[in-house]
Amino acid sequence: MLEKKINASAEVTVLEDGKSENWTVQPSYAAQHCKNFIRDIVDNLNLQPNPEKPVIALSLGDPCVYGNLSPAPEVVQAVADVLVGGRSNGYFPSVGQECARQAVAEYLSVDGAQISPSDVILCSGCSSALEHAITVLACGKKGHNILIPRPGFPIYRTLAEAIGVGVRYYNLLPEQNWEVDLFHLESQIDHNTAALVINNPSNPCGSVWSEAHLRAVMSVARRRRIPVIADEIYERLVFPGESFISVAALEAGVPTLICGGLAKRFLVPGWRLGWIVVHDETSALHDIRSALVRLTQRTIGSCTLIQAALPAILQQTPITFHSNLAKTLQRHAQLAYECLKKAKGLTPYMPQGAMYMVVEVDMSGFPMFSGGLELAGRMMEEESVFCLPGEVRVPLV
Template sequence: MLDSLPKDKSLAANGCEDKTWKVVASSAAKNCKNYIRDIVDNLALEPNRDKAVIALSLGDPTVYGNLKPSPETVQAILEAVQGGVCNGYGPCVGTDGARKAVANYLSFDGVNFEAKDVILCSGCSSSLDLCVTVLADPNKGHNIIIPKPGFPIYRTLAESLGVEVKTYNLLPEEGWNIDLLHLEAQIDDNTAAIVVNNPSNPCGSVFDESHLKDILEIASKHKIPIIADEIYERLVFPETRFVSAASIDADVPILICGGLAKRFLVPGWRMGWIVIHDPVGAFDPDIRKGLASLSQKTIGSNSLAQGALPAILKLTPQSFYDDLVNILYDNAKLTFEALSNIAGLVPYMPEGTMYMMVKIELEHFPEFHSGLDFMQRLMEEESVFCLPGECFGISEFMRLVITIPSELIQEACNRMSEFCGRYYT
């Protein structure tokens, strides 16, 4: 067509106006927001140049190099690489051997899964993405209900799809259990799913069997499926027992999300899973097919990690898990004791995971108008960085990680003591 135009005439002269480029991002891109980055990037974080930065903010347990995967995990990935048979594409939902390994690993406390119940994903965040996408439809005005405080990825995933997000409160004075009355009040005819994070990030809390039963009773009453974020499964401290939502005798369909990242200390390997627990057949066949279809977007998860998965899950000794829990528990006790002696701070002893929530009694720090102000000045003066509670939807709190070496935890607590001592009134 263009070749046939007269050589001496422009496009405009032939009825084709010259237009400027108008390439705009989609609504999905515009709605996708990392709430932690959105808050942190707007802080003027300049550390004290005379003090080395101590980062108590990162949920990556590998950052300081003191926590390493088990030798069995390392050997399994080496064998997957050297074997040369895990370099190509596999089924989008995962290989049969890897899916069976996950099913066996999670079959405990009277629950029995099969390989067909497992879909492998690119990390637990990918698992959550698929679950939200398969259950919540923005064209139907759906909403999902998430915990507050809670990990912000739930909001990021839902809002990028155009799905409304509602929140239910966790109660610090009750060990961060769910405010059940508030949860039920948030449910309406458009609620597509309730997200339950147990053990909890950021709170470090672990729901007992009785509380889980109460949660599932509400879900059963309103016929709302559960998305159970159990990435910290069994990463609980002595005298605390992890109870999976799937082990509760209830007629509630549940999509369980987990992976290798935390308990096995390999978050960068991007190996997550969804396990379908459906005692009433509510997910058959539509949701099961939907999850399989959605998994085609990434064309499967990491093939090397899949190849190593059976050996990792079968051969990692209990002593590795116990040692990790003991390190985290000792760090939690150290942090809790140190912060309990600082006027103006109220730490909440976790029952598991890798985190601790600390209340900032701002009424005793009139210099600061918010937790964000407090955290910014703490970084500027003491080079200690924690995530402000605003990152998790709650003000006047901060979240600390307890994965770093104990000597750095002690140093960070000493600096926080000095900082609070300067401003406490």
């Protein structure tokens, strides 16, 4: 028998043997398997900055962190107008407002790509778009995996493993400007592979693939009948002299979900406005389209204020804003590259776009450190400079 004893502060259930009933509530599978691999490593480092030197944080892809890079005045004004207008405070369709989707379709219809508003689904940032893309292609298929680049953005693994999807890595080649090792890529495909994730321009490599190489990667996907998730959050954010081409412009015959957003090229990562473009020349994604709509209904869409401002943001931001940003990032990268290449034991790789640089460390020249993790910790202790250790980008498994 159970007996309840009630006092002023709590209700306690007492079992018939006189012992209180203790609860242990277990987290879900998704919660247990959700791990941010950057934070998991970094948070376990003993990172104590030098108190005499200001911290220089080089570990986060946030272009706004130091305040020297700001969105265009036209972008800010577009949101201000919407806010003052007061007509975008309610719910929009879960896939996004029609005029906003139209604006994205027009913005991305370049280099021969033909995108319609019906191809566009708005999301809460590019990470949300990636989550939807991985979920719709792989979740629930027992034993399935996705292929992700190495080195690469750890959130792909975070999003996949949280929903029970395995990951397999394909190598990028530093000596070839971080192009894909096509032989290794193909060797990683098996009958359980549900999607191939590509990231161009690359985080963390800063590489920009040529059209020929992009076609070679897509040809593997077409031959092996693997749909592609294209992370193009850095689209057109390339240095002078470089060219970006979207998979949507290739006519490669591969069903593809293209993920992007405002965050990087417009310098507003906190505004959380991303998108998925369903690029489907083969009509293989008919069921995927309707499934994506159902997924968006879980969160009832992205921020309505930014959606309403999208047409003005995408149409009125001067091209000079984007070109000046690219020139600024190139100057910064060139300065870092020239300094680092003079350092004994370091090999920097000059990026072609985005806002990242990979620096190879010859650990034989630093015998006092056991590895990249310890080196990163000591850089913080001595110089208050925080760089991400390579372990978070180049997993060994």
